[in-house]
Every structure is written in structure tokens, then in C-alpha cells.
Amino acid sequence: MGKETVEKLKGFKGFRLTHLPEEEPLSPGHRACQGCGEIAALRMVMKALGSNVVVVSATGCMEIVTSPYPQTAWNVPWLHVAFENASAVVSGVESAYKAMIRKGKIQDEDTVFLAYGGDGATADIGLQSLSGALERGHNFVYVCLDNEAYMNTGIQRSSSTPYGAMTTTSPPGKKSIGQSTWKKNMPAIVAAHGIPYVATASPAFPVDLMNKVRKAAMMPGPAYIHIFSPCPTGWRASPETSIELARLAVLSRVFPLYEVIDGKWIHSRPEKAACGAACPAGIDIQGFVGLIAGGRFMDALKVIKQDNPLPAICGRVCHHPCELVCGRSHADGAVAIEYLKRFVADLDLKSEKVFIPEKKGDKKDKVAIVGAGPAGLTAAYFLAIEGYPVTIFDNMPEPGGGSTPGIWVSASRDLVDWSAIADLRRFGGIRIEDNVLVEASGTRNLTREAFAATA
Amino acid sequence: MAKRVGMEVSIAAAEAVGLADVDVIAAYPITPQTHIVEHLSELVASGHLDAEFVPVESEHSAMSTCVGSSAAGARTFTSTSSQGYALMSEICYIAASLRLPIVMVTANRALSAPISIWNDHADLMMARDTGWIQTVAENGQEVVDLIIHAFRVAEDHRVLLPVMVNLDGFILSHMIEPIWMPDEAEVKAYLPPFVPKLRLDPKSPVTIGPVGMPDVYTEAKKVQDEVLKSSRAVIEEAWDDFEAKFGRRYKAVETYKADDAETILITMGSISETAMTAVDAMREQGRKAGLVRIRLFRPFPAQDLFDAVKGAKQLAIVDRVMNLNGICGPVCGEIKSVLFDRQHAPYVQNYIAGLGGRDVTVQNFTEMVDAVEGSAQRGDPMGYEIINLKE
Numbered sequence: 001m002g003k004e005t006v007e008k009l010k011g012f013k014g015f016r017l018t019h020l021p022e023e024e025p026l027s028p029g030h031r032a033c034q035g036c037g038e039i040a041a042l043r044m045v046m047k048a049l050g051s052n053v054v055v056v057s058a059t060g061c062m063e064i065v066t067s068p069y070p071q072t073a074w075n076v077p078w079l080h081v082a083f084e085n086a087s088a089v090v091s092g093v094e095s096a097y098k099a100m101i102r103k104g105k106i107q108d109e110d111t112v113f114l115a116y117g118g119d120g121a122t123a124d125i126g127l128q129s130l131s132g133a134l135e136r137g138h139n140f141v142y143v144c145l146d147n148e149a150y151m152n153t154g155i156q157r158s159s160s161t162p163y164g165a166m167t168t169t170s171p172p173g174k175k176s177i178g179q180s181t182w183k184k185n186m187p188a189i190v191a192a193h194g195i196p197y198v199a200t201a202s203p204a205f206p207v208d209l210m211n212k213v214r215k216a217a218m219m220p221g222p223a224y225i226h227i228f229s230p231c232p233t234g235w236r237a238s239p240e241t242s243i244e245l246a247r248l249a250v251l252s253r254v255f256p257l258y259e260v261i262d263g264k265w266i267h268s269r270p271e272k273a274a275c276g277a278a279c280p281a282g283i284d285i286q287g288f289v290g291l292i293a294g295g296r297f298m299d300a301l302k303v304i305k306q307d308n309p310l311p312a313i314c315g316r317v318c319h320h321p322c323e324l325v326c327g328r329s330h331a332d333g334a335v336a337i338e339y340l341k342r343f344v345a346d347l348d349l350k351s352e353k354v355f356i357p358e359k360k361g362d363k364k365d366k367v368a369i370v371g372a373g374p375a376g377l378t379a380a381y382f383l384a385i386e387g388y389p390v391t392i393f394d395n396m397p398e399p400g401g402g403s404t405p406g407i408w409v410s411a412s413r414d415l416v417d418w419s420a421i422a423d424l425r426r427f428g429g430i431r432i433e434d435n436v437l438v439e440a441s442g443t444r445n446l447t448r449e450a451f452a453a454t455a
Numbered sequence: 456m457a458k459r460v461g462m463e464v465s466i467a468a469a470e471a472v473g474l475a476d477v478d479v480i481a482a483y484p485i486t487p488q489t490h491i492v493e494h495l496s497e498l499v500a501s502g503h504l505d506a507e508f509v510p511v512e513s514e515h516s517a518m519s520t521c522v523g524s525s526a527a528g529a530r531t532f533t534s535t536s537s538q539g540y541a542l543m544s545e546i547c548y549i550a551a552s553l554r555l556p557i558v559m560v561t562a563n564r565a566l567s568a569p570i571s572i573w574n575d576h577a578d579l580m581m582a583r584d585t586g587w588i589q590t591v592a593e594n595g596q597e598v599v600d601l602i603i604h605a606f607r608v609a610e611d612h613r614v615l616l617p618v619m620v621n622l623d624g625f626i627l628s629h630m631i632e633p634i635w636m637p638d639e640a641e642v643k644a645y646l647p648p649f650v651p652k653l654r655l656d657p658k659s660p661v662t663i664g665p666v667g668m669p670d671v672y673t674e675a676k677k678v679q680d681e682v683l684k685s686s687r688a689v690i691e692e693a694w695d696d697f698e699a700k701f702g703r704r705y706k707a708v709e710t711y712k713a714d715d716a717e718t719i720l721i722t723m724g725s726i727s728e729t730a731m732t733a734v735d736a737m738r739e740q741g742r743k744a745g746l747v748r749i750r751l752f753r754p755f756p757a758q759d760l761f762d763a764v765k766g767a768k769q770l771a772i773v774d775r776v777m778n779l780n781g782i783c784g785p786v787c788g789e790i791k792s793v794l795f796d797r798q799h800a801p802y803v804q805n806y807i808a809g810l811g812g813r814d815v816t817v818q819n820f821t822e823m824v825d826a827v828e829g830s831a832q833r834g835d836p837m838g839y840e841i842i843n844l845k846e
Contacts, residue, residue: 054655056523057664067665077655080664081522081549088516092481092523092531093655095507099478100529103505111657129519132512 012218015210021047025055030073031065035239037230037246038062038145041203042116045143045227048210049112049217051076054097056090058117058126059083061152062145083117084125087133087142090115094138112217113140119160120150123184134193134222141216142224144186147231155234159184162254167234190224191260197223198260199268203230204247208257208268215259228255252327253286275322275337281308285322285337292340301344301355309381310374312349315342361387368393368451372432373401384430391431391451399432457637457701464595465490465628467636468534468560471602473504474642475558478529478649481509481520485539486572487624488562492534514539518546518557525555526663528654530606533557536624537564540578544585550617551586552679553664556609556649557617559587560602563724564624565811573812574624576724576775579752580785586679588618588686589753593727595632597750598622600703603642607693610649614686621752623725625812637701645700683754690751707751708759712738716745718769718824721760723749723786726773726808726815733820744824749786757793764790769802771827774839775809783839802831805839813843 015021025046032039042062046053057063057080066073067080081089094113101108115133117126122144130142149167150156157170157179165179172178191198197219201209209227216223228249230242237245249255250269257268275285284303291300304311315338326334348355367383369376372394380390392399462470468491472480480499482492498504507524511517517533525531535543540561550557566577582589588608592598598620605618622628653661667675687707694705711731713719722730727748737744747763749756764770774784782788787805794800804827809815819842826840 052657054527054657064666067662069665069667069671072662072665074662075660077657077660078662079523079526079655081519081553082546085516085519085546088511088519089523091509091511091516092479092520092525093527094523095479095481095509095520096524096527096529096531099505099507100527103478105478106528106656109657128512129516132516135512136509 009215009218012211012215015048015207015214017207020210021050023047023051025049025051025053025074025076026066027073027075029071031068032061033231033233033239035230035232035237035242036061036065037203037228037232037242038118038147039065040242041145041201041209041227041229042143044203044206044209045114045116045213045225046076048213049114049141052109053077053112053114054090054093055079056081056086056093056113056115058086058115058121059152060118060121061147062116062118064152083121085129086115086117086121086126087140088129090140090142091133091136091138094140113138114143114217115140116143116145118151119144119146119148119186120158122146123160123186124158127189130190131193134190134195134224137195137221139221140223141213142190142222143213144224144226145229146186146226147229147234148183149231149234151231151234160186187224187226187258187260190226191263191265193222194263195222195224196220196262199223199225200255200257201225201227202246202250202255202257203227204243204250205257205268212259212268248327248330251325274325274327275335278321278325279307280318280321281314283307283341288344289335289337289340292344297344297347298355300340301348302357304341304344305355305357309378311341312345313374315339315345357385359387360385363387363389366391366451370394371401372396372399376401380430389431391433393433457635457641460634460636461631462595462634462636463490463629463631464598464622464634465562466494467595467632467634468598468602468622468628469494469498470636471599472532472558472560473498474637474639475530475532475603475606475646476504476639476643477506477532479507479509479521479524479531480533481511481517481524481531482533483511483514483517483535483539485514485536485564487564487574487628488534488536488539488560490628491560491562495532514543515546518543518550521557521559522546522550522553522555525550525557526553526655528649528651528656530610530649531555531557532559534560534562535578536562537566537572537578540581541566544581547582547585547587547617549664552675554615554679554682555617556606556615558602558605558609558620559617560598560620560622562624562628563621569811571811572624574626574725574775575810575812576621577777579619579621580776580778582619583753583785586616586683587753588614588616588683588690588751589621590618590751591621591723591749592627593725593748593750594627595630595634596703597705598627599634599636600697600701600705603637603646604690604693604697604705606649607646607696608686608690610647611689611693612650612652614682614689615652616683616686621724627725635701635703641700645696687751687754687756690754705750706759707749707756708763709748709750710763711746711748713745713747713763714766715743716767717743718771718828719745719747719764719767720820720823721747721749721764721770721772721786721790723752723773724775726775729815729817730773730820733817733824736817737821737824742824755789757796760790761793761797761799764794764801765797765799767801769804769827769831771804771806771823773806773808773815773823775807775815777807777810777841787839802827803837804830807839807841808843810841815843819843 251274288300323334772787
């Protein structure tokens with residue numbers, strides 16, 4: 001991040017849902033369709049920018065629905081010229097302000113210059129004028145309201161339409177699956193111009209969206225925000241599903257939220273999908289499910305074991321919150337994540353050569369772990385990978401901890417020998433002392449016995 | 456004090472724009488306009504002109520940037536030619552409809568294909584229905600004067616329309632001519648500062664460029680037509696004041712030895728001076744030939760033209776562009792319409808001359824007069840002819 005950028009962003013604390021600005025530069029009196037994701041996003045953009053702004057609109061839905069003469073929904077100065085040139089027009093507005101301020105004709109009041117357009121106006125017909133304005137470095141914010149097709153003219157495909165989508169000019173048929181090309185990556189194209197700020201946003205995450213817009217306005221030079229804007233009319237979706245669809249697009253990673261600040265790419269949300277974020281063990285679920293889908297079962301196991309050394313047992317007893325939040329549950333049912341995990345774990349246990357991770361090195365400090373329950377075993381596993389010699393003290397005849405009797409009942413007997421134990425026993429550096437009762441006061445004795453740490 | 460200088464006309468055009476103290480220039484290079492914008496960027500770079508020079512990535516963006524700049528309240532200039540005009544023409548219609556007083560110099564050049572960088576009036580004619588005021592210069596002095604005049608007319612609150620000043624590419628743009636260059640104070644006395652009637656200002660929000668439903672579109676166009684027509688009075692007023700301040704007189708339609716002429720040549724642009732030489736030569740031979748030159752093409756000076764030609768028996772109308780309609784060139788078409796409305800029917804022949812940079816000579820004009828007089832005598836059907844055509 002450049003020094004100037006850091007300075008600019010320093011004072012910005014962000015918006016809070018409970019204290020959003022009350023002003024509405026874009027008034028509610030417009031003619032957008034019910035459930036329009038675009039107008040919802042634009043309203044948030046304007047709330048974040050406030051009233052000291054000049055707005056330039058490309059031709060499109062947002063221009064039509066807000067400006068049928070003699071009515072206007074705009075409480076701020078607004079200029080519409082044509083479809084492909086909002087970036088060039090805003091270049092002119094910004095240059096005029098610059099010259100007139102310098103020549104003392106008007107006061108400098110830190111006015112923000114905003115240009116917006118749909119995905120067609122941005123990624124197709126307006127790409128050249130956008131690129132020109134970015135390259136010249138005008139101080140403005142460009143917002144692309146991406147509803148993934150030419151909705152205003154009747155749902156024709158654009159270069160921002162996703163692969164396989166049906167539009168009126170990419171109809172599926174005997175010889176076509178619908179849209180035959182992949183969605184153009186506009187934010188990456190914009191970021192390649194080396195401008196100070198690029199971000200993606202979604203009306204389902206309003207505070208994130210507004211924060212990004214505000215940051216974009218604070219940045220010196222050009223800033224670009226690409227907003228995923230569901231169109232119930234074009235997507236043949238119910239108006240009340242717009243925000244939900246916008247949310248799912250983000251959670252399922254179809255439309256990731258991120259910022260590119262001075263060339264540095266930063267995720268706006270946890271890098272995991274909804275399933276992974278819901279997993280108490282933090283497993284990279286999309287990662288291992290993808291590998292299983294590709295037939296790479298042992299690679300999938302390795303991914304699981306990066307975060308959870310007990311997949312066979314967890315594949316039986318976990319209440320799988322991952323499946324509750326799975327995006328597919330709205331389509332054809334959640335992916336059977338728990339069974340998939342159990343499948344690769346069992347495959348591993350039954351194989352002749354069970355997977356044992358590489359030890360990263362040899363550490364001198366010995367570690368004593370009290371209790372061979374799931375927590376103790378997991379700690380032992382990761383410490384052993386790091387190279388620590390680990391001894392587990394447990395007062396039961398078998399490892400497994402207090403949960404063992406329950407697991408005995410619920411899980412298949414054949415595999416109750418604790419998948420992780422099978423691994424751990426083979427893993428050099430782990431010793432389990434069974435039938436040793438360690439009193440709370442006894443841990444001091446353990447350290448005296450030259451253990452560096454106890455847990 | 457004005458100074459007499461020997462200067463390339465493009466440089467003089469840029470100097471005139473500089474004297475008008477523009478705030479924003481947005482331009483894209485195209486031959487033969489280049490020297491104008493090169494010199495403007497030099498004026499800005501050297502600090503002689505305090506303006507934003509926006510080096511846009513296309514002519515379409517040039518005009519779009521001008522629209523944004525003018526709507527924000529800045530005095531705004533651009534310049535182009537030919538294909539560049541064709542690319543920006545979409546936005547030229549909008550600039551006029553939004554009543555934005557942008558001034559553009561067009562170094563007239565032929566349109567492709569075949570690609571030609573040389574002069575004719577294809578771009579000028581392409582602009583005729585956009586709602587811009589169009590003036591046409593015949594020499595370097597006129598270019599300078601018409602540019603200063605253009606800002607004054609465009610920004611007048613009774614007008615608020617864009618103005619295109621036309622000069623023939625290469626033939627005029629690249630010529631070094633003697634020019635009286637006014638000084639800053641003189642221009643300031645003639646050209647008041649631009650005070651926008653409406654501008655994009657958060658303190659007083661305005662919606663510019665809204666949707667016009669069928670219930671308002673016709674009225675919007677009617678208003679625009681009325682404003683363009685009524686701009687004529689302001690154009691004249693500005694020329695009157697120009698004469699008072701600078702001593703040079705301009706008229707919408709200029710005549711040369713036309714009062715008693717039986718045959719009148721009608722021209723536009725730099726060929727007019729060649730035509731004058733031809734008229735002089737014919738007058739010396741005792742022939743009653745005269746010349747009418749169109750200086751103001753939009754709004755079209757219909758009555759002035761009628762008054763200038765009504766005494767003549769034959770008209771030889773020169774078009775410097777091919778109008779592919781199979782009837783006649785655009786200037787001829789306009790004039791025929793003027794004559795028809797007034798139920799006046801001299802013998803009219805249309806000559807298409809000087810396409811894509813082909814020279815038009817003194818001899819060509821003499822031949823046109825010979826031809827139109829011969830055809831009229833024989834009673835040949837009226838029509839058009841491309842001169843200097845190789846078989």
C-alpha cells in the first residue's frame with residue numbers, strides 16, 4: 001500500500017448497521033422492478049457517498065428508472081449522456097472541476113465524482129472509455145452494477161454472462177448449452193491498470209459494500225467497485241430472493257468479495273466457503289470434496305488431516321453443521337460432506353499403508369499431554385508433526401477419553417480402534433502411558449521430569 | 456494590440472483557442488487536425504494556457520469528455536477530422552440536445568473508404584443534422600476570427616449550443632499565412648467569461664439527460680430547432696460587435712461581384728478564393744459571372760442565399776463531397792429547396808469537386824460557368840456532374 005493510501009484510510013472506521021446515514025441521495029421514488037438488486041446496490045452506494053457528489057450514468061436500467069422527464073429520483077447532480085462513455089464523461093466533469101478550482105472560478109469542496117454502468121456498459125461497449133479514464137488517472141469512482149446480461153433491452157448476453165446461462169441471445173438448444181463463454185473477469189482487468197483501489201461487493205453485505213464505496217471515494221485517483229446485482233426479471237427469479245441470491249453467490253464463492261489496494265489482493269470474508277466456515281474443525285471442505293470428485297481420494301485425506309486428525313470418527317459422530325449451510329441445499333440437497341469424509345478416512349484405515357504426514361523437524365523440548373481424549377490426541381498429533389517428542393498420560397486402559405463409551409455405541413465396532421490412534425502409534429515421537437492417573441497437582445511433577453510444557 | 460504574424464493556420468487556430476482562455480481541452484490525434492492539438496498541449500505544458508488537456512483514448516471519448524466538462528461549467532474545446540468526427544458523431548447530437556456550448560474546430564477531411572487523409576467536406580456534411588452551429592473559414596484570418604466568435608455565440612444564454620468551425624484540411628490547416636493575431640485584452644473585451652446557466656453542482660442539483668417519453672420528445676426537438684434558428688440573431692450580433700472591435704466584417708452569405716451576375720457560382724470553404732480569381736478573370740472578359748460563398752452553414756441562411764442569387768439566370772453550385780443519393784450534393788439540395796419554397800426556378804447545375812484532396816483550379820470554375828451556361832441554352836436536363844473525373 002502506498003503511503004498516501006495508508007494516510008487516506010487511516011481515519012476511516014467504517015459504517016455500522018445501527019448508525020447508517022439517513023440521507024438518500026437516490027430517493028425511493030423511482031421505477032425499478034420489484035426486488036431489483038441493482039437499485040438496492042446503487043442506493044447503498046449513494047448512502048455511502050453522501051450528497052457532495054456529481055453522478056454520471058451510463059444508459060441502462062438505472063438511468064431509465066430514475067429519470068423519466070419531468071420526474072427525477074436524484075437529489076444530487078446527475079448527468080446521463082450515452083451507453084459507452086460514462087467514464088469519459090466523468091473524466092470531463094473531473095477535469096472541469098480541476099481547472100475551475102485552479103483558476104479560482106469555484107471553491108474546492110472535495111466533491112466526489114461517480115460514474116456507474118451495468119455490465120454491458122462496463123465490460124463490453126464501455127470498456128475502452130473505462131480503460132482510458134483509469135489509465136489517465138482521473139480522480140473518480142466507477143461502479144459496475146453487474147446483473148450478468150443486457151437486462152434493460154430484454155436479457156441479452158454480455159461478456160459478463162456466466163457460462164451456460166440462458167439469455168435471449170444465448171438460448172440453450174440442441175446445438176447449444178446456452179452461454180458458451182466464461183464470465184469476463186472485469187475486476188482483474190481493472191486491477192491490471194494499477195489503479196489504487198479495486199473491490200467487489202454485494203448488496204447482501206451492505207456494510208461491506210458501503211465501506212468499500214467510501215474507501216474508493218477517499219482514494220486519490222481512480223477506484224473501481226464491481227457489484228453483483230441480481231435481476232429478478234432477467235434471472236426469472238422471485239423478487240424476494242434477490243438478496244438471498246446475492247448472498248449465496250458470495251458464500252458459494254461464485255462471486256468472492258475482495259479488495260485490491262495498491263496491487264495487493266485482500267479477501268473481504270473468511271477464505272472458506274460457507275461449509276468450511278461452519279466446520280468446527282475448520283476443514284477445507286470445498287478442497288477435499290473437489291479432490292474426491294476428481295478421484296484423488298488420498299489427496300483428499302491429506303487435505304482433511306491438515307486440520308483434523310480424526311476423520312473416521314468425526315465422519316460418524318459429527319453433527320455436520322457444514323451440510324446445514326451448504327448452498328446446494330437450495331437446489332438439490334446438501335452435499336453429503338460427512339459421508340465423503342468418512343469414506344476417504346475408512347479407505348485409509350483399511351489400506352496397507354496408512355497416511356502419516358511428514359515430520360517437519362526435530363525439536364528437543366519434550367511435551368507431556370494429560371488425557372488421551374480427542375483434544376489430547378489432536379494436540380499430540382500436531383505437536384508431533386512439528387517434531388516435539390510427546391507423551392500422553394491417560395488413566396484409561398485405551399485412549400479415546402470420556403467420549404469413548406458413547407462412540408462405542410454409535411460407531412461401527414470395526415473401526416473404533418480410533419483412526420487417529422492408528423496413525424499416532426505409527427508416528428514416531430508419540431508415547432501413550434495408559435492407566436496413569438495424573439492429579440491436578442501432579443503436573444508440577446511432570447515439568448520437574450524435564451517436560452517443557454504440559455497440556 | 457493585435458500583431459500581424461506569419462503563422463501556420465493550425466498554430467493560429469490553437470493560439471486563438473488559447474486567447475479564449477479555455478478551461479478544458481479533450482482531444483485525440485487525427486490527421487490533419489494534429490497540429491492544432493499539438494500546439495494546444497504545448498501552450499498548456501509551457502504554462503501559457505491554464506487548462507486541463509485531457510489526452511483521451513478516442514474521439515468518442517473526446518466529445519464525451521467535452522460534454523462532461525461543459526456540463527460542469529467549464530469553457531471547453533476539441534478538434535477533429537473525418538473518421539474522428541464519424542466516431543464522435545453519436546455524442547455530437549447529444550452535446551447539441553443538452554445545450555452545451557462546446558467549440559470544435561474540424562480540419563475537414565474525406566471519409567473512408569478508400570482511406571484518404573486529404574480534404575473534402577464529408578465530415579462537415581455529416582454534422583449538418585446534429586444541431587450544431589457550423590461556420591466555414593476560407594483563410595487563416597477567418598479561422599482565428601471564427602473561433603473567437605464561436606465561443607461568444609455558443610455561450611450566449613440565448614443560444615447555448617455547440618459550434619463547429621470548419622477549415623479545409625491541409626489546404627488551409629497546413630498553410631502559413633499572414634494573420635492579424637489579437638492580444639489577450641482585445642479578446643477579453645469581446646468575449647465575456649463563460650457563466651453557465653446550469654451546471655453540475657452539488658449545492659444546486661440538476662438532472663441532465665433524462666429519458667424523454669413520447670409525450671415530451673417532440674416538444675424537446677421543437678425547442679432545439681427554435682433555438683438553432685433564433686441563434687442567427689446572436690450570430691449576427693456577435694459579428695457586428697466583432698467588426699466594431701476588430702474591424703473585420705463577416706456575413707452568413709458573402710457575395711463577390713454577384714449583384715448583376717447572370718451566372719453565379721456557389722462555394723464553401725477555401726476554394727472560394729480560387730473561385731474569386733476565376734470570377735475576376737471572367738469579368739475581365741466581360742462575362743457576367745459572380746460568386747456566392749456560404750460562411751454559415753447551420754443555421755442555414757436560406758433568405759440570405761435567396762436574396763444573393765435571385766437575380767441570376769444560371770447557378771453553378773459546387774459541393775465538395777459526394778452525396779450518394781443519386782440526385783445532387785448536399786449544398787445543392789439545400790439551395791434547390793430554398794428556391795422551390797419561393798417558387799423561383801433558375802437553371803441549376805451541381806458540380807462535385809475536390810473529393811479526397813483533388814485540386815480545384817481557376818480553370819475548373821471557368822469551365823463550370825461555360826458548362827452551366829451551355830446546358831441552360833440547350834435546355835439540357837438539370838443534374839450533377841463530378842468534375843476532373845479521370846476516364
